[in-house]
Amino acid sequence: MNDIITTMFNKKFLEELFKPQELYSKKALRTVFDRLAHASIMRLNQASMDKLYDLMTMAFKYQVLLCPRPKDILLVSFNHMDAIKDFVKDTACILSQVDETYQQLIEMYTPLPSGEFQLIRQTLLIFFQDMHIRVSIFLKDKVQNSNGRFVLPTSGPVPHGTQTPGLIRMFSCTGEESGRLQFNNGGNYAAALCQGSFELFGDRVTKLGTNMYGVCRPVETHMSGTAKNSAQHTKVNAAPNPLAKEELNLLARLMGGLDVQKPPGNSDSSFRVNLFATDQEEEEALMSRPDELSYGFINIQATKDQSTNAELAKIMGEFSESRESRDHAPSASSRGDDLLAMMDGL
Template sequence: MSMRTLPLVFINLGGEMLYILDQRLRAHNTSEDNSEKGVWSENDRKRVMNDIVGTMFSKAFMDELLKPQQLYSHRTMKTVLTRLAHASIMRLNPASMDRLYELMVMAFKYQVFLCLRPKDLLLISYNHMDTIREFVKDTPMAVNQVDETHRKIIETYSSFTEGELQLLRQTLLTFFQDMHVRVSLFLKDQIQNPNGRFALTTSGPVPHGTDVPGLIRIFDCRGREVRRREFPSGGSYTSSIREGSFELHGNRVIRLGMNMYTVDHPEETHTSRAPSVKTDGSPNPLAKEELNLLARLMGSMKTENEPKDESGFRINLFNTDKEEEEAGASGSAEESLHGVINIQAMQDEQAASELARIAGQFAEEEEEKKEEEEEKPENPSNNKGEELLAMMDDL
């Protein structure tokens, strides 16, 4: 496992989060000032972008992040990104944050899959930082912070060998391997299967400077080519005419790390899980939207009479409050990944007392384990996450 993966994960997931929040805030934006109560203005949007970018790229925070360390779990990473999202006047409830995190991870995962070679992972980060720089171009201090981070990333990763970059890629793939959330934009473009897994083609350009597969060359002991043998490659490959990675789907070119929300996709950026089983026979009001891929994550619909949080504005990543409540009731994103099933059945008195006795034994064992763990030294990875959160609070 690479010890240098965390900075790239944080920067790229943070970049995807800024893309989504910027699009969402623009959808709620109706005026240049605060003339309309309860509606995000352009000044509010700029303030949110500046505050989040200022916290995300602060010198002390980045210096700590760039130290060699293990990659965080999804739970810890989501906690850090939630704190980052709340660094400004904006507030997200847990259900909206779960939805936001799922979309961020799936977008970054797809970009990693598009990398023709491990070195292209750096292109994703560079393109994210270029777009973030545009978000705060009117704030020189924030621009300087992004520029300084860009310089440190180049300084840190430009000297990596192909083997180190490949190890970094493998660490990222391990981080992504259990995430298979369906995104309607990807489903519509047929780059994601209904089960949430991406459909990768065996055709297209090969990495820059690499030969098209299908030819075996045999050399003698002096390094001279003595004969050639061709074999079917199983795909239609072409030579890459330029440095960098692009993927063409329909009439749309996807470039690594670029903001896919700038193009008008009014009903295509929704994440969904497998539909839940209903036993009451009532129709599911969201079924039609899921089947037709018309559920919107980044839609322009406004919710009426939203309660205003005292500490800042509230932003909802669902179309309606009803969807938000249903998502919150259905559990967190992590629970859905592991397919947790709760079963409750009626028990007779004897069985109930037996279960209570067994539960008591488990409780005693848990207490003993807890006491043993308290005596052990703390996990350095958890300490690192707590240090970053504390540092973020101080900014």
């Protein structure tokens, strides 16, 4: 964190930022964020950097949209500076860099009139106009729609020095008021325009830009209906399948590696594969089957004998020979290395 903040508040870097200039392009801004994020030993892959950049840009866009008056953008910046100072409060040299930048912000932006801040706000909103990236936390808090657009409040106290919306004044060429029109503002605005109302709203603005991951959120630990049904289904199916052992025994007999003794008192311990739900369905299907499609029975000899062992030994020998020939053949990686070496030579 110290490495990133030191790079962010580097003197030469800040001199370039504070120069009067046009707004950075999206590509240039992304490059700046890439350099800052990798100023320390931390490394992010492309996907992680994309998500981090999208999260930062959408959070700042939301902060700009919530500013009740254009000059409150400066309050948001001051709030960011205070948060950064908390990160480096134990490192005096880095803290002095942040304090110096704090003073530069005050000296440059405090004297600006409201019209200049309105131009800054409109420029920022134009920059973020086509960015509608959905953020899970915003979606969960219902401040962002499913299409990525923010839900803005239409009611609440108006900022200090402004009037309640609902009146249009028309002026003549000489600057004299020539008429008024009333319209329905569609919101519930506070009528009190005293300094106390401004301080209340200003306190709300200073909270913008706080770490949205630092807010305590309830952890959802209840199971959904699908999960409950799945858990119950798992418990029901936890009983051992009596046919599983017979299936494994049959496989072992087919491979010729196991002699299965019949249990005493049971002349036939084999099982039957039935593709129908019940025996009755199987009998009905057999009776309704045409004679030309009749078939016979195929008997599988599943007992262990010498002929079976000999055939299996022959098959296993073929596998061994093919494996040895494959082991002696050049691997794909070695062939790839040879190809790369040849290309280097060329």
